Amino acid sequence: MTLIFVILHLAPGDPTSTYFSPRIPPEVLEQMRRNMGLDQPIHVQYVQWLRLSLSGDFGYSYSEFRPVTSVLADHLPNTLLLGTVSLVLIFVVGCFIGAVQAVRKYSKLDSVLTFFALLIYSVPGFWLGLMLVLLVSSGALGWLNLPVSGMLDVNHEFMSPIGRMADIARHLVMPTIALGLASAAGVARYMRGELLEVIGQDYIRTARAKGLRESSVIWRHALRNALLPVITLLGLYLPLLIGGTVVIEVVFAWPGMGRLLYDGILARDYPLVTAASFLFAVIVLAGNLLADLLYAAVDPRIRLGARE
């Protein structure tokens, strides 16, 4: 956070830059700086900011005109929702496709899926997002009747509880695909490789030799072991996902932290950007912790090691 604070303050301009107009006299801009506390030496600003931050008060947003905590409370759940659903998409779809490819290795299906996985993996998320927007709005995919942007229908508040959930789910479809599909393709490639390696192991041959059905061999024995390295990807994908939200949320006007951060940086909204960056760091750390816990869940050796 200190690093972000320093870098932000070193960047040219300040929050009053956004007010620049020949009609606004310099002394008014100077007063605005005073009102924002920006007339203080940077070390004084830093100490004040640090003191408040440690007490959970992230200050006041210059661009949103309200406390940063209030802004974050509005936007953080939306990004967590989008990120979580995208993660589920990444791992469920990626693992499933990778497993199918491994089971049908060197088949036409494997080749086709490999081709599309590599194709999608190389497509930037923002481009995919804009393509989805255009296709859904132009008629080519218009029959899907999906919302183009935002998170809630204008009549959301008048819907039943189930209707509200369905409304949010419909709004999630396109940003989730844009955010997660490329990563899902990457996970599929990992999964295919891992599963192929596991399938060649002796214990798999033993399982087959004792007469287990092939589906049981793959889904109960092989997949669980193949998942272990894939789970480590969770920690790696989280920062990518967080970075991706900045662009995807702007494209889809998703009211989340990424879009907030983007606008905050342009507005030189120091308190908002530092707090949002801090929260992103917390999310990444939490994701890595979650990956470690999942590791333990799928690998009994790690759990035993912990008990010892």
Added chain:
Amino acid sequence: MTNQRSSNSRPGFTTRGTPFFLIGLFAQLGCGGTDAGSASNGPPVAEEDRYGGTVVVSGVSDIQTMNSLVTTDYTSDQHQAFVLFAPLARLDEEFKAQPYLARSWEINADTSQVILHLREDAAWHDGVPVTANDVILTFNLAKNPATGFPNASYFDFWDAAEVIDSLTVRFTIRSHNEPFFGWARTALVPAHILSGTPPEELAKHPFGSQSPVGNGPFRFVERTSDAWVFEANEDFPQDLGGRPYLDRLVYRQIEDHVTRAAELRVGGIDLAVDLIPPVLSGLESSAEVRVVDIDAPEYDFIAWNSKRPFFQDPQVRRALTMAIDRGAMVRALRSGHGSVATGPLGPWHWAYDATWSPLPVDPDSARALLDAAGWKDSDGDGIRDRDGQPFRFDLMIAPNPEREDIAVIVQAGLAAVGIDVQIAIREVAAMIPAVTGPERRYDAVLVGNVSDMIVDERDSWACDQIGQPNQFTSYCNPSLDVVMDSIPIVQDREVLGGLLRRFHEIIAADQPYTFLFYLDRINGVRGVQGVEFGVRGDWLSVHDWWVHPNDRR
């Protein structure tokens, strides 16, 4: 120049970024609507049937705050002036202020005193009547330097205020040609909510962006992470039109132009403000969407830093303008939605002279002017030089696709007459201190400008302002100073018109800026009736917007 161009809230220096190849695809995919606007083509709708419905409006920027004393951005200003609040005055079609929330006013013979009478039936949305105390508080806060009111110059000619009774205020003013302009642009703030707030803490008060209480045709409902929601004010004074037709009005920020146009196409929004030309072909083919061009008070220009040796001679600046194909910019980049600019006044202004014509695109004449000024290619390297200094400079621009394309046209035009231009892309927040700082760390800068109806541009052009942040060209012409000194105080419109035209002509002759083109503001409407856009704003007629019962959400 009064307010930098800011359709997406930030003066002139704005990003409007979607890659053009994507926008082209949008045009390709556009395949027409299915139904002619039923509301406009169907049977007439009875007055009582117009009430109801929701309209969703979307623009590039968000509403920042409803506190008119702490912000200047366009979207917030519009909602303050026409949605949540009813200002004391409103500009008519000739841009003369007329009483609105003020019932009337009287100005004495020597224009030193104004007696303002408030309406008896005006009330804040929490039921408290609007009184003289609200006017006094707003005025005092606007005049108090501690507030840091960005539009403080609106009240430069207003000196003091006193309460006569609960509905009457006496002001002491100095002569000005349109003193009430500021009151048309500045919503009152409620004394019963803000009276104890220190001026320097005003921006932080929840009144602005968390729980605003207005006195206009719509009342605040909620601000979600996604939208601002307003509902009809049932108690809005009958003399001002009474309850608006719409039940609800929603504003959503959608930064991406392609996405915003797509939302308008599919009906996710009903009204999109500030569209860009590349997304229009997908909309213009839709029978359900009406695309509207408005003569906006906006223009793009290049400011030449006269502290640099290249730009000190007016003849050289004229040569630069004549070497740049401004018509090509309008045709290629704006798809004809605009016109080549002649100077600071544009077709939107009542004093504009339609016989004015821009400097021609004439590279040969430009070369002759440069030769005459001593800028010749003495070493045969293709770049003109003088006293050993090559005519080579940086053109600073903000990172947005349209400005980058403009810069390329400028670069090509000047290269053809032997001038080497390097395009320097700078983030807005970095560009502003470079341009306005005392060192003037720029050669030329390409930006946009939003003009006000009141032309009071001493800060930008007056000789005694050189060195000040807003006089960033360091241009000086004493004849212009004389004209500018007279403009604010002349009452007679005919005389004022002559002065304004003289102001325009001097600047057009000296070319401290190369005025590139006036922009048309482009909005899209889907199924909303009663919409009237204009120089005064996009929400101007929001009180009278209505939606056919068959078209309601």
